[in-house]
Amino acid sequence: MNLIQHLDYLFNPRSVAVIGASNIPGKWGCDILNLLLTRGERKVYPINRNRSEVLGVKAYGSIGEVPGSVDFAVITVSGEALPAAMEDCVRKGVKTALIITGGFSEVGGGGAEAEREVVEIARRGGIRFIGPNCAGHLNTSAELFTAPYLPSMREGPVSFVSQSGNLGLVVLAMGYEAGLGFSKYISSGNEADLHFEDYLEYLGQDEKTGVIIGYVEGFRESRRFLELAGEITRSKPVVIMKVGCTDCGATACRSHTAALSGSDDICDAAFRQAGVIRVDEVGDLVDTALVLLGQPLPRGRRVAVLTVGGGLGVVAADALVRHGLEVPPLSPATMERLNALLSGRWSRGNPVDTSGDISYPCLAPLLEDENVDAVLIAGPVWAPSGFSAFISTPPWERDNLADLEKMVRAVEEESVSNLDATMELMKRYQKPVVLSVWVDSRVKDGELYRKLWDNCLTPYPTPDKAAKALARLVEYSEYLGVATGS
Amino acid sequence: MNLIQHLDYLFNPRSVAVIGASNIPGKWGCDILNLLLTRGERKVYPINRNRSEVLGVKAYGSIGEVPGSVDFAVITVSGEALPAAMEDCVRKGVKTALIITGGFSEVGGGGAEAEREVVEIARRGGIRFIGPNCAGHLNTSAELFTAPYLPSMREGPVSFVSQSGNLGLVVLAMGYEAGLGFSKYISSGNEADLHFEDYLEYLGQDEKTGVIIGYVEGFRESRRFLELAGEITRSKPVVIMKVGCTDCGATACRSHTAALSGSDDICDAAFRQAGVIRVDEVGDLVDTALVLLGQPLPRGRRVAVLTVGGGLGVVAADALVRHGLEVPPLSPATMERLNALLSGRWSRGNPVDTSGDISYPCLAPLLEDENVDAVLIAGPVWAPSGFSAFISTPPWERDNLADLEKMVRAVEEESVSNLDATMELMKRYQKPVVLSVWVDSRVKDGELYRKLWDNCLTPYPTPDKAAKALARLVEYSEYLGVATGS
Numbered sequence: 001m002n003l004i005q006h007l008d009y010l011f012n013p014r015s016v017a018v019i020g021a022s023n024i025p026g027k028w029g030c031d032i033l034n035l036l037l038t039r040g041e042r043k044v045y046p047i048n049r050n051r052s053e054v055l056g057v058k059a060y061g062s063i064g065e066v067p068g069s070v071d072f073a074v075i076t077v078s079g080e081a082l083p084a085a086m087e088d089c090v091r092k093g094v095k096t097a098l099i100i101t102g103g104f105s106e107v108g109g110g111g112a113e114a115e116r117e118v119v120e121i122a123r124r125g126g127i128r129f130i131g132p133n134c135a136g137h138l139n140t141s142a143e144l145f146t147a148p149y150l151p152s153m154r155e156g157p158v159s160f161v162s163q164s165g166n167l168g169l170v171v172l173a174m175g176y177e178a179g180l181g182f183s184k185y186i187s188s189g190n191e192a193d194l195h196f197e198d199y200l201e202y203l204g205q206d207e208k209t210g211v212i213i214g215y216v217e218g219f220r221e222s223r224r225f226l227e228l229a230g231e232i233t234r235s236k237p238v239v240i241m242k243v244g245c246t247d248c249g250a251t252a253c254r255s256h257t258a259a260l261s262g263s264d265d266i267c268d269a270a271f272r273q274a275g276v277i278r279v280d281e282v283g284d285l286v287d288t289a290l291v292l293l294g295q296p297l298p299r300g301r302r303v304a305v306l307t308v309g310g311g312l313g314v315v316a317a318d319a320l321v322r323h324g325l326e327v328p329p330l331s332p333a334t335m336e337r338l339n340a341l342l343s344g345r346w347s348r349g350n351p352v353d354t355s356g357d358i359s360y361p362c363l364a365p366l367l368e369d370e371n372v373d374a375v376l377i378a379g380p381v382w383a384p385s386g387f388s389a390f391i392s393t394p395p396w397e398r399d400n401l402a403d404l405e406k407m408v409r410a411v412e413e414e415s416v417s418n419l420d421a422t423m424e425l426m427k428r429y430q431k432p433v434v435l436s437v438w439v440d441s442r443v444k445d446g447e448l449y450r451k452l453w454d455n456c457l458t459p460y461p462t463p464d465k466a467a468k469a470l471a472r473l474v475e476y477s478e479y480l481g482v483a484t485g486s
Numbered sequence: 487m488n489l490i491q492h493l494d495y496l497f498n499p500r501s502v503a504v505i506g507a508s509n510i511p512g513k514w515g516c517d518i519l520n521l522l523l524t525r526g527e528r529k530v531y532p533i534n535r536n537r538s539e540v541l542g543v544k545a546y547g548s549i550g551e552v553p554g555s556v557d558f559a560v561i562t563v564s565g566e567a568l569p570a571a572m573e574d575c576v577r578k579g580v581k582t583a584l585i586i587t588g589g590f591s592e593v594g595g596g597g598a599e600a601e602r603e604v605v606e607i608a609r610r611g612g613i614r615f616i617g618p619n620c621a622g623h624l625n626t627s628a629e630l631f632t633a634p635y636l637p638s639m640r641e642g643p644v645s646f647v648s649q650s651g652n653l654g655l656v657v658l659a660m661g662y663e664a665g666l667g668f669s670k671y672i673s674s675g676n677e678a679d680l681h682f683e684d685y686l687e688y689l690g691q692d693e694k695t696g697v698i699i700g701y702v703e704g705f706r707e708s709r710r711f712l713e714l715a716g717e718i719t720r721s722k723p724v725v726i727m728k729v730g731c732t733d734c735g736a737t738a739c740r741s742h743t744a745a746l747s748g749s750d751d752i753c754d755a756a757f758r759q760a761g762v763i764r765v766d767e768v769g770d771l772v773d774t775a776l777v778l779l780g781q782p783l784p785r786g787r788r789v790a791v792l793t794v795g796g797g798l799g800v801v802a803a804d805a806l807v808r809h810g811l812e813v814p815p816l817s818p819a820t821m822e823r824l825n826a827l828l829s830g831r832w833s834r835g836n837p838v839d840t841s842g843d844i845s846y847p848c849l850a851p852l853l854e855d856e857n858v859d860a861v862l863i864a865g866p867v868w869a870p871s872g873f874s875a876f877i878s879t880p881p882w883e884r885d886n887l888a889d890l891e892k893m894v895r896a897v898e899e900e901s902v903s904n905l906d907a908t909m910e911l912m913k914r915y916q917k918p919v920v921l922s923v924w925v926d927s928r929v930k931d932g933e934l935y936r937k938l939w940d941n942c943l944t945p946y947p948t949p950d951k952a953a954k955a956l957a958r959l960v961e962y963s964e965y966l967g968v969a970t971g972s
Contacts, residue, residue, distance in 0.1 A: 102831060102842075103841075106831075151926060163797060166793075167798055170866055170948060174947070217797070217800055243800050244804065281805075281951075283950075309652025311648070311650015311651070311653035311701060311703070314703055318729045345589050345592075355589075438655075440638075440659065441927055461660070461768075462660075463768070465769075
């Protein structure tokens with residue numbers, strides 16, 4: 001059985017045992033069992049020495065007593081009981097496991113020894129496992145969840161390996177809000193057996209995974225990582241937040257997952273060579289995945305900025321240049337077309353500041369311009385319609401209300417159809433159109449926002465965030481040779 | 487009448503005229519009039535040549551026909567009609583004005599000339615004005631709003647001058663969400679008459695203003711700005727996002743507000759000398775104001791990181807060091823106290839990773855440690871309680887439900903009382919406690935979040951954001967000599 005076949009038992013097991021099953025909410029053995037029992041369709045066996053039933057389901061005193069075969073065991077027992085539990089798994093012929101239990105190499109000394117013992121037992125029995133000291137994993141398409149306390153989540157092409165379970169939750173939560181759908185997630189814990197490189201290999205060939213993101217404190221097999229990444233990034237992007245670049249972070253890493261973190265500059269250069277997109281803030285993992293999923297690959301660094309208000313254009317241009325992109329002059333033909341569309345007060349250059357005129361009609365001329373590889377639309381605030389705000393306040397002129405509501409609806413319908421047309425244009429010209437606008441939570445239920453969210457076109461809150469994400473996309477496009485650096 | 491007295495008529499006028507008053511929602515002359523009529527208590531006079539009533543209120547054909555005196559005029563008429571409108575204001579003895587109308591120096595050529603003409607008329611008549619090409623202003627304590635399309639807003643100590651009205655709206659919206667209350671806001675437009683430095687001088691002496699934030703594309707009087715700032719920052723912080731630092735941004739600035747932007751490095755050094763906190767991302771304006779309002783000034787750079795999960799601590803430590811702060815070893819006494827509080831699995835160092843143990847009891851020992859100037863608490867995700875999520879799913883064991891709900895309530899009550907105790911500790915030791923946790927919008931109605939929000943202790947979404955904000959606070963504290971740099 002090769003690695004890929006083996007890991008399939010982790011993500012698509014036909015039967016799961018929970019060793020350490022419990023009835024007490026808040027305990028891993030209860031919360032994970034609950035997830036397994038309420039989602040997906042597979043055999044689930046609670047293992048508990050003292051109870052014949054857990055969460056209303058027949059429980060077994062040991063995994064050996066389970067009648068059928070067990071593909072995958074979730075182990076939540078205490079550290080002392082772990083070696084015996086793993087021995088039981090070996091005897092039972094379990095293929096894969098996930099060990100929640102902590103207190104091993106991350107605490108040093110005897111913990112590291114105990115961890116080695118468990119690895120040895122598993123190796124002998126041909127069991128591959130996640131953890132120990134991890135916080136679960138998931139595969140949305142199989143409805144398999146062993147990570148409790150998950151935020152809202154939907155299925156999609158992002159797979160995520162995190163060397164921190166807590167940070168993993170933050171990224172999953174931020175990702176959902178930004179519109180990311182996830183395929184697989186692994187909180188890899190101490191990586192005593194399976195480690196980042198193994199998951200990367202699996203996700204690289206996984207058809208449901210379109211973008212791989214990772215939080216990494218250290219690599220066990222740097223060379224293998226770079227070789228794998230160099231291959232995978234040819235067809236799917238890999239975005240990694242690698243920390244431990246300061247002395248202090250490195251020390252914290254060691255006590256967290258016992259990972260060895262390398263020199264930061266070397267890491268940067270190696271990542272670049274392998275086409276890995278490195279980010280340095282947690283939010284960038286999400287921002288970058290979003291732009292990779294929602295946008296076509298640009299063919300160069302030249303960005304047209306389109307805005308209704310000057311300052312937003314200034315911030316966008318500033319950030320684009322700071323991140324290595326260009327804000328070039330527009331072609332004379334484009335200038336002419338914009339002159340015909342806009343009032344005399346527009347900025348007459350790039351950034352295109354319409355001075356309040358509607359900006360949507362400018363999009364096609366900009367995308368058609370040969371000097372333009374991408375468009376960044378910098379909008380201000382998207383709150384409940386100005387019209388509705390108006391409706392709610394004035395005590396007079398109530399006669400106009402019906403008309404106003406009609407206007408609001410008409411504006412919203414027009415926006416949705418403009419969005420459809422924009423997506424059509426992006427496809428036709430194969431150029432990204434990245435949007436920044438601060439979105440009030442009260443409009444997130446609307447059709448327009450939903451459509452943006454569903455298509456990974458969710459707006460960035462500020463122009464500088466949009467510019468940074470676009471710069472990562474250009475970086476990847478240049479690596480692939482789609483964009484030619486200038 | 488000195489500048490301060492003059493500007494008082496802008497922020498506390500007893501009577502306002504809207505020249506260009508309109509009945510058509512979406513037009514500035516309608517939306518601003520609506521704001522003035524529905525908020526605050528003062529005389530409001532719509533001026534409209536063709537209507538005897540606007541929004542149900544008696545209108546006047548010209549400002550000259552208004553029976554009483556007029557302190558402040560909002561002018562929304564077209565560019566061609568502007569000089570005559572300003573002449574009318576002079577004849578009427580108006581003290582101050584705000585000109586929404588655009589199409590002046592920001593479009594170059596004849597626009598600049600027309601602008602100079604309006605300035606001349608105003609100067610002759612002793613009128614000081616905001617704009618042209620601006621998007622309004624506000625003073626919450628006077629319930630005066632001339633900026634339509636505002637997001638939610640509450641009164642508070644932040645005052646904000648923005649050389650972009652659209653960017654201003656983004657910052658106001660982000661600020662509200664983060665818990666900032668605003669006192670005054672000015673969209674300063676082209677600054678043909680009153681400019682950034684004038685507003686700064688006013689806000690510097692304004693008792694309701696505790697923190698000044700600004701978005702600046704260029705200064706008209708750099709020297710005066712630095713002198714003023716140097717004085718003001720001794721007693722209240724000034725945070726500025728100064729753009730135009732790249733060639734491209736500088737070009738965009740010129741076409742936006744006709745401001746001249748200076749060399750970036752010089753700007754940086756001058757800001758530092760004057761104690762001005764410079765930020766380079768839009769969101770940092772809000773993040774920095776928040777930490778300045780919610781936290782005491784730290785006496786040094788040494789930060790203890792407290793977390794329930796390793797990766798969050800690693801990210802925090804990494805970001806702290808990247809931003810120039812330190813994550814020092816804890817004193818032996820603190821180590822002993824933490825050993826007594828935490829299970830054997832804690833990290834035994836700084837960052838303090840409790841490995842899942844409740845972290846609140848560690849706060850007092852950390853704040854008492856003489857090696858620690860501030861604490862950064864790095865939490866994961868704050869979503870609807872894990873217990874509630876559990877309640878919603880399992881089909882069995884319903885007997886426990888009442889108990890579970892009691893547990894949820896007990897946890898929430900305990901959290902609120904822990905927060906009270908934490909604020910007490912912060913006050914006693916005069917050390918900042920900055921929190922990072924990703925907050926799901928569904929918990930934002932709860933008592934705990936509300937209390938954090940009300941006290942400017944709103945959590946940062948990720949540890950790196952919290953670290954960056956804390957670094958700004960230390961920077962300011964060092965400038966004031968409260969913190970001693972190391």
